[in-house]
Amino acid sequence: MMNTFFVYKINSGAVFGDQGRRQTVTYLKAGPLTVKRTMPNIIVCELPRKQLKELKAPNPADFKPGDKIKAADILQAGDLVKVSGLSKGRGFAGVMKRYGFHGVGGRTHGQSDRQRHPGSIGMRTTPGRLWKGKRMAGHYGVETMTIKNLKVVSFDETTNILTVAGTVPGSRNGLLTLTKI
Structure with a gap:
């Protein structure tokens, strides 16, 4: 099964855990992906905002155009994920x-x-240039950043909102790649 999904960052907040400790969380919109076409080892998906993205799939023959890929099929509470996205400029x-x-x-x-x-930026005649x-x-800014080992706190299947412990790169409504570890 696939282990990568595309999400949009909503905002950050805080929740209180089981032991009463405050924990910083990030809310992510994990809408369903629609399969547009399949290629060897790759499927092309349409995101909720009409963007096309490619995903590596171990078995693309399992998918056909029009299929919906939901985050609930890949992720559940307690999973560890890594999140990649563009940092703020x-x-x-x-x-x-x-x-x-x-x-x-x-x-x-x-x-x-x-x-x-x-301060000083170089040396003398040798090397006579900057390293x-x-x-x-x-x-x-505007660089691809990856944050690893974030824990999925909860996932609401009705609203497709995923809650991840910690902060993720990028601004609100930014596209992120979420990979299950």
Whole structure:
């Protein structure tokens, strides 16, 4: 059977567990996927918002166009999942926000304008250039992030709302790939 499903992020919240502990959860909309066509090892599904996505299937012959794939067939409360999606975009960010640099020196000792700068970025004549991958200011966010070992807290089959313990990447209404571990 398949172990991957596409969901939309609704929002985050908190629930109280059996022992009265507060737990951060994320609510996900796991609407049924409609099979559009099958190919060797892949099925093409239509999401509730009219998007087409491909899913790897161990046995695509089990599906035919028009079939509905429900999250309840794949997931149940207590399962461990990994969630992948695009992180929120933060635009052009400096090294302090992007990488957590501490800035150059202190606020005193002649440092009048260097508080948020990266400091020295290279060496001398040798190598005479910057190393590849040097951490500098630039575009931050909009990267594929994967959060592993999240527990499915509950699943409501009437509303197709899935509750996962913890936070997941992306903004509200963002598309996520949920894979059962």
